[in-house]
Amino acid sequence: MTNDRALVLCSGGVDSTTLLARAVRDYGAANVFALSISYGQRHAREIEAARAVAAHYGVQQRFLDLAAIFADSDCSLLAHSDAAVPESTYAEQQAAGDGGPVSTYVPFRNGLFLSSAASMALSLGCSAVYYGAHHDDVVGNAYPDCSLEFVEAMNRAIVEGTGGELRLEAPFVTWSKADIVREGLELGVPYELTWSCYEGGEIPCGRCATCLDRAVAFAANGTEDPAISKKS
Numbered sequence: 731m732t733n734d735r736a737l738v739l740c741s742g743g744v745d746s747t748t749l750l751a752r753a754v755r756d757y758g759a760a761n762v763f764a765l766s767i768s769y770g771q772r773h774a775r776e777i778e779a780a781r782a783v784a785a786h787y788g789v790q791q792r793f794l795d796l797a798a799i800f801a802d803s804d805c806s807l808l809a810h811s812d813a814a815v816p817e818s819t820y821a822e823q824q825a826a827g828d829g830g831p832v833s834t835y836v837p838f839r840n841g842l843f844l845s846s847a848a849s850m851a852l853s854l855g856c857s858a859v860y861y862g863a864h865h866d867d868v869v870g871n872a873y874p875d876c877s878l879e880f881v882e883a884m885n886r887a888i889v890e891g892t893g894g895e896l897r898l899e900a901p902f903v904t905w906s907k908a909d910i911v912r913e914g915l916e917l918g919v920p921y922e923l924t925w926s927c928y929e930g931g932e933i934p935c936g937r938c939a940t941c942l943d944r945a946v947a948f949a950a951n952g953t954e955d956p957a958i959s960k961k962s
Contacts, residue, residue, distance in 0.1 A: 734757055734761060734856075734857045734858070735757065735761045735762070735763070735854060735855050735856040735857060735858075736753045736756075736757050736761065736762050736763070736851075736856055736857070736858045736859070736860055736899075737762075737763045737764075737765055737792075737847055737850060737851040737854060737856045737858070737859050737860065738750045738753050738762060738763070738764050738765065738789075738859075738860040738862075739765055739767070739843055739844070739847055739859070739860065739861050739862065740764035740765060740766050740780045740783060740784060740791070741766065741767075741776050741779075741780060741862075742766070742775075742776040742777065742778070742779025742780035742781075742782070742783055742923075742924055742925050743776065743779070743862075743924055743925065743926045743940075744907065744910060744911065744914070744921065744924055744926055744944060744947070745862035745863075745864055745902060745907070745910055746780075746862040747783050747914070747919055747920075747921070747923070747924050748862070748902075748910050748911070748913055748914035748917065748919050749860050749861075749862040749901070749902065750762070750764060750783060750784075750787055750789070750860075751787065751914065751917040751918075751919045752901070752913070752917065753860055754787050754789065755917065759787055759788045759789050762787070762789045762790075763789060763790050763791070763792060763850075763851075763854055763856065764780065764783070764784040764787075764789050764790070764791045764792070765791075765792045765793075765794065765846075765847050765850060766780040766781070766784075766791060766792070766793050766794075767793070767794045767795075767796055767843055767846070768793070768794070768795045768796065768797055769796050769797055769799075769800055769808075769836060769839060770797030770800050770801070770808045770809055770810065771807055771808065771809065772807060772808065772809050772815075772928065772929070772930055773809075773929070773930020774930070775925045775927070775930045776925050777793075778925070779923060779924050779925035782923040783920070783923050783924065786920050786923060792850060794846055794850075796842060796843075796846065799842060800836060800837065800839070803836065803837050805833065805834065805835065805836045805837065806833040806834055806928075807834045807836055807928060808836070813833055815833075815834065815928045815929060815938050816832070816833060816834070816938070816939065817935075817937040817938060818939065818942075819939050819942050819943070820832060820866075820867070820869040820872045820873075820939045820943070821869050821870075823872065823939065824869055824870045824871075824872055829870055829871055830871055831871060831872060831873065831874060832872045832873070832939070834928060834939070835872065835873055835874075835875075838875060839875065840861070840863070840873075840875035840876065840880070841875055841880075841884065844859065844861060844884050844888070844898065847859045847861075848888045848891070848892065848896055848898075851896055852892060852895060852896055856896065857895070857896060857897065858896065858897050858898070858899045859888065859896065859897075859898050859899065860899045860900070860901075861881070861898060861899070861900045862900070862902055862910075863875075863876040863877075863880075863881060863900050863902065863903050864876070864902040864903060864905050864906065864907060864909075864910055865878075865902075865903065865904050865905055865906055866906050866907045866943055876903075877903075878903050878904060881898065881900045881903050884898055885897060885898040885900075906947070907943050907944065907946070907947035908946065908947040908950035908951060910947070911947045911948055911950070911951050912951050915951060915953065920956075921955065921956045921957055922956040922957050922959075923957075924957055925957070926940045926941060926943075926944045926957075927940065927941050928940055928941075933958075934957070934958065
């Protein structure tokens, strides 16, 4: 793989940071790019975390601001929304709702991210775009743009739309977050640099769905979350 290059969508969270670590292992830091995207989210903590992670691994980083595309969305993750971020798991939100996407689903965000990433990856001479979707985020239909079906469809579009020059890799798409953390611990991922919380406080809220999922994943691996212990 030494002659290949890869672009990794990097949000600064557990999944994309673990994926970045894997890409650096497989391609070498000089052949890996991290792409971090602003979409009008409630806070800048995840972008700050993405910067720290990219610096840790010594990879080149690119940034995009796609906030204008989501200006008319009332998604609770967006800064202009008055909706509160739910304080329950994705499964609980699904059970209480109609089975559709949760309120923190940003409309077709990942499809847009992957399309943008594919265009940039081609310009950078990459052969693969890496995407950290995992099975826990699907939970029925909570995040339909994290499903295996979505990943397979986007891969077909990217391969066809680039004349076979580029492919989509989502190695965690059938994994749980606990599986990802297990891999990351083996790779020595600096989880203390990452940020997952939907809120932008000084410390993670511990109540939103992504905080709850993260806690379960570290507990399943019999270890404390270093991002929490660092701040305590």
